[in-house]
Amino acid sequence: MNPSLKLLLLLLISIEVSFTDRLTANVILAVILLGLLVSQRLKWRQLLWALCLPLIPGVAVMITLGAYSGHNWFLAWVMLSRFYVYVLAGSTLIFTTTNLELVRSLEQNAHLSSKFAYGTLAALNIFPTIRRSVSRIQVAGQMRGVTLHWWSPTLYFKAILAALRWSDQLAQAMEMHGFREGKARTAAETIIIRKRDWLILFVSLVILQGLLIAFP
Amino acid sequence: MTIQIHQLSFAYPNQPAILHQLNLNIPDNSFTLLSGPTGCGKTTLLKLIAGLLPKYGGHVTHGKLTIDGHPRIAMLFQDPAMQFTMDTARHELEFTLENLQTPHEQIASQVDHILSKVHLSSIADQPLTTLSGGQLQAVALATTLAMNAKIILLDEPFTNIDETSRNFLLATLKAEQSRRHLTVVISDHDLHGYQKYIQQIVEFSSQRVKMLTPLQSQAKLKQADDQASIHLEVTIPSGHNPAFQLSNTQLHRGQHLILDQSQLFIPRNEVTLITGPSGCGKSTFLNALSKQLPYTGRISYLQKNIKKLSPGKYFRQVGLLFQHTDDQFINITVKEEIMLSQKHGHSTFFTNQRINEVIDDFRLRNLADRVVYSLSGGQKKLLQILVMLIMGQAVLLMDEPFNGLDHQIQRKLLKLIKVSQKQSPQTLLIVSHQPEQFQEIVQHHLKMTDHHLIYQED
Numbered sequence: 001m002n003p004s005l006k007l008l009l010l011l012l013i014s015i016e017v018s019f020t021d022r023l024t025a026n027v028i029l030a031v032i033l034l035g036l037l038v039s040q041r042l043k044w045r046q047l048l049w050a051l052c053l054p055l056i057p058g059v060a061v062m063i064t065l066g067a068y069s070g071h072n073w074f075l076a077w078v079m080l081s082r083f084y085v086y087v088l089a090g091s092t093l094i095f096t097t098t099n100l101e102l103v104r105s106l107e108q109n110a111h112l113s114s115k116f117a118y119g120t121l122a123a124l125n126i127f128p129t130i131r132r133s134v135s136r137i138q139v140a141g142q143m144r145g146v147t148l149h150w151w152s153p154t155l156y157f158k159a160i161l162a163a164l165r166w167s168d169q170l171a172q173a174m175e176m177h178g179f180r181e182g183k184a185r186t187a188a189e190t191i192i193i194r195k196r197d198w199l200i201l202f203v204s205l206v207i208l209q210g211l212l213i214a215f216p
Numbered sequence: 217m218t219i220q221i222h223q224l225s226f227a228y229p230n231q232p233a234i235l236h237q238l239n240l241n242i243p244d245n246s247f248t249l250l251s252g253p254t255g256c257g258k259t260t261l262l263k264l265i266a267g268l269l270p271k272y273g274g275h276v277t278h279g280k281l282t283i284d285g286h287p288r289i290a291m292l293f294q295d296p297a298m299q300f301t302m303d304t305a306r307h308e309l310e311f312t313l314e315n316l317q318t319p320h321e322q323i324a325s326q327v328d329h330i331l332s333k334v335h336l337s338s339i340a341d342q343p344l345t346t347l348s349g350g351q352l353q354a355v356a357l358a359t360t361l362a363m364n365a366k367i368i369l370l371d372e373p374f375t376n377i378d379e380t381s382r383n384f385l386l387a388t389l390k391a392e393q394s395r396r397h398l399t400v401v402i403s404d405h406d407l408h409g410y411q412k413y414i415q416q417i418v419e420f421s422s423q424r425v426k427m428l429t430p431l432q433s434q435a436k437l438k439q440a441d442d443q444a445s446i447h448l449e450v451t452i453p454s455g456h457n458p459a460f461q462l463s464n465t466q467l468h469r470g471q472h473l474i475l476d477q478s479q480l481f482i483p484r485n486e487v488t489l490i491t492g493p494s495g496c497g498k499s500t501f502l503n504a505l506s507k508q509l510p511y512t513g514r515i516s517y518l519q520k521n522i523k524k525l526s527p528g529k530y531f532r533q534v535g536l537l538f539q540h541t542d543d544q545f546i547n548i549t550v551k552e553e554i555m556l557s558q559k560h561g562h563s564t565f566f567t568n569q570r571i572n573e574v575i576d577d578f579r580l581r582n583l584a585d586r587v588v589y590s591l592s593g594g595q596k597k598l599l600q601i602l603v604m605l606i607m608g609q610a611v612l613l614m615d616e617p618f619n620g621l622d623h624q625i626q627r628k629l630l631k632l633i634k635v636s637q638k639q640s641p642q643t644l645l646i647v648s649h650q651p652e653q654f655q656e657i658v659q660h661h662l663k664m665t666d667h668h669l670i671y672q673e674d
Binding site: 121143166169172185188189 | 293297317323344360531534535
């Protein structure tokens with residue numbers, strides 16, 4: 001499916017789920033999304049991560065709603081199922097589309113400004129380097145007789161300083177590779193929206209309404 | 217497309233002028249080498265020509281810089297890791313060609329053409345974060361060529377690249393320059409290997425620039441070539457008293473095998489040099505020795521398995537000079553950095569008095585209150601080496617320590633290391649592409665080929 005439309009669909013699902021409280025519909029949605037994720041042959045660790053992530057905030061909210069304020073256990077289950085729908089929708093997007101595909105599609109199909117699109121992409125691509133750098137700063141500290149714990153402000157101050165410098169360097173580097181804000185660009189890979197993509201979007205939306213109306 | 221610089225002065229706010237009333241003409245269709253001491257303003261000049269300065273900071277306080285006809289300009293930066301928007305070499309080249317509005321149908325074939333021209337096809341789809349410093353520099357050079365620019369500016373483009381690749385890339389660059397009548401300006405401290413290609417040297421000295429005559433230029437380049445061909449006098453260590461000992465050690469970077477070593481000793485309190493082609497895994501090896509990368513098999517330091525030593529304890533004994541200089545600094549200013557090492561250092565050689573002498577000798581007094589990140593590439597490297605030497609760990613692993621340093625500073629540092637070695641010996645393990653630089657201090661030479669480290673003899 002076209003990445004921009006996929007993003008739109010998943011956003012619409014999340015919004016609709018936020019404004020309705022249908023437990024069965026949420027569960028069915030979560031199961032469908034989970035099915036999609038499983039069909040992507042993820043590593044079991046990634047899948048487990050996607051399943052455990054909503055559990056902590058979900059259960060916390062559930063206990064608050066169910067045991068303390070109002071003793072509404074139905075609403076509590078709805079909240080938990082909502083968390084699952086959000087996280088699974090996000091995971092579906094992340095694991096079925098690469099960052100580059102999404103950015104290219106948003107630039108070509110949704111006409112997102114290229115500055116925003118590629119600026120974000122550059123930041124995402126630099127992220128592993130930043131992470132490595134933070135752990136390097138820790139090692140560098142130990143080699144100089146300074147212990148920087150993960151809560152040490154110095155560590156984050158250094159990381160922020162590094163990130164600021166990098167943002168400046170990246171802007172210059174993008175310019176030296178021919179990028180100019182607002183200038184027209186061509187595309188190495190043309191991404192089109194096919195009839196099939198629209199069809200999937202509309203059919204999915206109709207099914208979504210059906211689910212939300214038909215099930216409690 | 218002549219680059220004309222007339223009485224140009226440039227300064228950052230609240231700092232002394234970096235360039236002062238500079239006069240220089242760089243002719244069209246030429247291949248020029250920019251040489252000069254560390255921190256003299258080579259990078260600043262290149263960025264001014266590229267139009268990045270004063271746009272991204274600083275002010276032209278006097279004079280002007282003109283380039284006829286607004287040609288397209290491409291520039292390669294000193295720091296190889298910080299010049300890519302995308303995740304792989306292929307995507308970066310596609311991004312560049314898209315920016316130049318290359319028609320969609322031509323992009324794929326042009327990308328393939330450039331990749332094969334610089335022999336990068338095999339790593340085109342690997343994540344850039346898994347490439348070595350030298351490989352990144354080659355990718356940056358490929359992207360600079362893809363810009364199809366009339367003026368190409370290269371800021372220390374070969375610092376992490378091995379000799380064979382360096383010669384190959386230089387020849388490719390020269391061929392491109394002649395074919396398309398380009399104006400190429402390279403800034404480099406290491407002048408060897410340029411004799412065949414360079415028409416003129418522009419030399420910076422004490423805030424003045426001078427265009428050397430062709431005769432002077434050739435003499436300088438020849439001298440550099442002679443120095444580079446110096447033979448290392450090394451021996452094979454006996455195996456007694458090793459600092460490090462490897463047995464059945466295997467090391468991977470991503471999916472790729474880097475090292476498969478059944479047995480290796482690295483002698484204690486002696487200086488060992490490691491060389492090998494770019495991307496073969498020299499830095500990866502140093503990272504494994506400093507407990508930053510997983511490996512299989514056993515690495516021991518003074519007979520103890522390093523996996524069992526706590527990081528705090530281990531790093532009091534073993535220091536690493538990072539290839540990426542910025543990672544080394546903990547504090548903000550030059551003074552604070554030196555004071556931190558002074559406070560926690562173990563060296564008996566670097567007394568307070570000696571540290572003061574070193575600060576004067578390397579002319580760091582004026583830079584004492586500067587923020588470390590505002591220093592030039594070479595100045596940062598110098599400070600990095602000094603703070604790690606002052607720490608005086610029993611072992612210092614040095615990853616390309618002399619990148620971006622001028623000859624004079626290199627010689628002074630070697631002298632300092634030599635004297636320090638005499639009084640409080642350290643185990644030094646140096647990774648470099650320019651073995652001749654360390655000829656004075658090196659005792660053993662390990663070469664990395666086909667995933668093995670092998671000691672070399674004279």
